[in-house]
Amino acid sequence: MLKGFTRNFKPLEILSEEEIEAIHRGTLSVLRKTGVRFESKKALKLFEKNGCQVDYTDNRVRFPEGLVEECLQKCPSSFRVKARNPKNDMIWGGDTVYFQALSGTGSVDLDTWEPKTPTRKEYYDAITCLDALPNVHIIPWYTPWFGFKNIPPVMAMPEGLAARLRNSSKFTCSNYSMGCEVFNIQMAKAVGAEIRSSMAASPPLTFYEDAVENAFRTVEAGFILLITSGSVYGGTSPATIVGSLISGNAEIIAGIVLAQLIKPGTRIIVQDFSFPQNMRSGSPAFGAIEISLHQVAFNQIWRRYRVPIDGGVSYPGSKKIDYQAGYEKAITALIGALSGTNTIWIQGAMYGELAFHPVLAIIDDDMVGMIGRFLRGILVNDETMALDLIDEVGPIPGYYLNKEHTRKWWKLEQFIPKVADRLTYPEWLKEGKKDCLSLAKEKYQEILSTHKVDPPLTRSQEEEIERILKEAREYYRKKGMITDVEWKAYMKDLESPNYPYA
Template identity: 30%
Template sequence: FDPDMVLETVAHAPSEFILHGRRPERDLRIGGDWVTYASVASAPNYVDLDGVRRTGDRVGYQDFLRLGHMLNSVHTFAGYPVEPVDLHASIRHLEAAYDAHTLTDKSFHVYSLGRQRNLDGIEMARISRGVDHDAFEREPSITSIINASSPLRYDHPMLEGIIQMSARNQVIIITPFTLAGAMAPITLAGALVQQNAEALAGLAFTQVVRKGAPAMYGGFTSNVDMRSGAPAFGTPEYAKACLVGGQLARRYGVPYRSSAVSASNSVDAQAGYETVWALWGAIMGGANFVMHGAGWMEGGLHAGYDKMVVDADLLHMVSAFLEPLDTSDDALAVDAIAGVGPAGHFFGEAHTQARYQTEFYGPMVSDWRNWETWTDAGRPDARTRANTIARSILAEYEAPPIDDAIRSELRDFVDRRVSEGGVDTDF
């Protein structure tokens, strides 16, 4: 084992690249000082708008796509927000990708669950963008998460995913799933040592396949509840791991992936503070790509429409927080301060009047009215307000434009592959 060789190999990965959407307006710059937010991904269950917990199905999956498409703080779909289990596994990747490429124009994801699924997903992404093979290889357009089978192992489907995706210059997000005390040492430092070793191995392999192929250093180190063995998220340990992971990614000069996650079973205070704590660790760690940014619940066991809206508002707040402070002469307001003078107020001052409609972040979910100004409708909590907003957004959804010829080519590709049986399964 030659550590210098590993670092020299990883150094070929770009520090920044463009992830292309179906339309140029959806292109995302990954790396540097840029932050991209992805929706929740891969949940097996979801909670619908009536509060009923359901096994993932295509109807729910499609509505998550619609909701995420309409929420501006959801930049990309890095996986199925909820798994459409009612689609047989042999053809699920085909129908799910068709939905994603027609219900939204944001970039999508390929699950590395076998060579043919990768090839199908890559070709559908190319068709949806309406470009030839050469242009597609020049322009990364789709992502795939590669998880190490911690400890210290990559299985065949994951390695096959790297081979197929990196060979076509598409984006690989290497993410060891190192839970301290379970799949990694119980000490946080030990778990991070293992995370780093697994991440570097995966990153190096992407560059062995193709020098310069885009890849990200992902961290998903957290701890488990040692009383039950259940994963814990949004913990102090998770936030610390996010900070260290970001420093390591910058050391190796590659973009950094983290997550905004929670172990809470409902949209309650726990869901709020755990998500904020996880997101704070990710952002302060310098994450360039925040997975599960909107809608993640129950340690990933379900996705929620209400939670997606609450999280989207939180992501907007983070974006506003990251905007540099305006220190222009007008913003410094020296003349306004002098004009109002001692013991005055600024409500009616011209400087306030010129700015009051746009100066502050306007929350989507928060209700800032005090006791006396609540309406006769009662005192709805954040989840109730988010539910109302989600219903409104879905009612107002409009599908993005797509060329009829591209839609037809996508449909023909799916129908042909379905008629061929999709991919082999053992059931």
């Protein structure tokens, strides 16, 4: 099993008990009075059968408090999730903290910093890199990118999942789009892995049919459901962070009720992927501090509900791998870890949801190592307080470097980053003034030339994956969702002599 990290001290809290209670009551009142819109006949009927007030004219569902509390209690507070290789299994919940790669639509050119579409080879290589990084515990959907050159958009998700299963044995995820979850679930089952899939609200207070349909399919397959809201405060939720929390929690809880009605005891993890609105351009303000305030409050409330928490989404606002990206990613991930997020998104993401780069994932992995070291805290006992040693060494000219105690303890106490520049000036000048970016580029090449997925897919697993992909291609082709031009380019890509590997 993957241990991840464990927080050895009480989580950071910014709300009082009374304030949490006020937010909780507000959420219940929104669920009861305002209600949530579900664009799904199937869901509306299920809600009605279980005592909700359903208005079929505007598809609004209003929830009685008793049902809400009952469904929250049915969510397990911690649970195991199974990866393709059991050594990568995890236990989510409680004080455990795991980290996941964070994707972007496309890749980015490290010289011009402009976005670009990756190739299949780049896609496969980036997954290999994430599989090799010690602090990447989860490789979510769309990771590393939304797709690659020559594949039709509708096939991006199944092709992506196949690529992750082929190049990594870590826990992975999938999602829904045009019904592709049917194929994704089949692929995961074919290799004996569980996956996490999601049900995303469309704020304010709305669920569309595709999200609901995926929830049914994921829960019925026995997999883990991530229920998420993602508003912009001041746009699709109130401008106040606590108002936004209430609106988002009402959506998430409505989703929980649905999932627990479909199958009681379903493993659920919750996330509120919300941002303040940039009041100049109207786009989400990535990298803003309010994201962290929102996350801490969210964690405090959901710890009380005893449902594992996903979040801490570290998208920077900067377009480059620069100072700003560094501090923006650091504060978001660190606050998430201190305040009780169980699975934190960070490695590799660049600006907004638009760019990812494996080289940045390597740099981020150092930052995650630092956070993980902090979570372990300080050990206080006779040996670490070292009173006898302090007495033995005494004042100047005494020193500690040559002591047995130092040889033992420095390694236990210090976290050593892999690609951070730790040199003195003279060393740095002599080594060619390398920064973390150039050190990470070197590390990337090293990983690609040495890392092997453990274990690779068996022959029969590979055949099964290929069969499912073929079925998906034909299905979407028949439905007219792949145009002639797209199909031609796609088929040519598949003819590559190294297929499926690039």
